[in-house]
Amino acid sequence: MLALLFVMGQKEKERPAGYVADFCPICRGITRFRVMRHSVATHVYGLSLGDGQLLRHMAVCRLCGNSKKVHPARYETISSTDERDLDRLIAATYPQIRESYGERLAIEVKLRNRQAEMTPDERHDFLMEPFNYLIPAVEARYQKDVQFDKESGIAGLGTIGLSVLTFIVCSKLWPDPPAHDWVSLMTGWVLVVGSAYTFVQLCLGPGRYLRKKVIPDLARALKPLNPSRDELEECLAALRDAKLKIGTKVKPQQLWFALxxxxxVRS
Structure with missing residues (x-):
């Protein structure tokens, strides 16, 4: 009897849906976004079958790289071409955006000119906005068991390459059968050390993400508000009380120094 083993399941996939203009709270202005369609699709041996069931649309800012959930109905259309001219993209995809965000855009101009006047509650909301915007990305980054970044990817590929190179070189240096155990030992030692280093880099990945991406983005977004250190600590304390990773992992001193x-960011 022949038994066929099918490796099937479901996985989340994304594909480009087009381009739009929208407001980015991190860039504090209207910028170009790339819209991505996220769906869950059945796969066989890792190959997706069809587009799958729609989960959400995410728009990724082309300037800062941060994303937000969007609804396609929000836009006049989603452009199929990567229009570099922002005014043309606005006219094609979101022609009323300057009216929709008129009050906010006026505040941003005043902030840049140090002329904005806010109530304490309004200022608190503006200070919290960048943190709240980045919460989903930070939570997702820490919830994933394994996610390779540049450093861990290089470490993994380097381990494989160095192990193969060690085996080839040692085999050339000691080709006789009595030395085969020594060749295997050297190759195994390189593989173990390299794997351990890769594992360490994987564990350090979320921290690198905070230092290289989240904290600099927070600092750039908060710069026009010129927050005090006490205000930063109050924002992070509120996020810690809510048991959010962005509040527990971002340290006030780190953010203050980056600020x-x-x-x-100029849009």
Missing amino acids: QLAQP
Whole structure:
């Protein structure tokens, strides 16, 4: 009797849906976004069957790289071409955006000119906005068991390459059968050490993501508000009380230091 083993299941996939103009709270202005369609599809041996069931649409800012959930009905249309001219993209995809965000855009101009006047509650909301915007990405990054980044990917590929190179070189240096155990030992040692280093890099990945991406983005977004250190600590304390990773992992001193060096993102 022949038995056929099918490896089937479901996995989340994404594909480009097009381009739109929208407001980015991190860039504090209207920018170009790339819309991605996320769906869950059945796969056989890792190959997806069809587009699958729609989960959501995510728009990724082309300037800062951060994303937000969007509804396609929000836009006049989703452009199929990557229009570089922002005004043309606005006219094609979201022609009323300057009216929709008129009050916010006026506040941003005043912030850049140090002329904005806010109530304490309004200022608190503006300070919290960048944190709240980045919460989904930070939570997702820490919830994933394994996610390779540049450093861990290089470590993994380097381990494989160095192990193969060690085996080839040692086999050339000691071709006689009595030395085969020594060749295997050397190759195994390189593989074990490299695997351990790769594992360490994987564990350090979320922290690198915070230092290289989240904290600099927070600092650039907060720069026009010129927050005090006490205000930053209050924001992070509120997020810690809510048991959110962005509140427990981002340290006030790190953010304060980044804020002193930051330049606001210009859209």
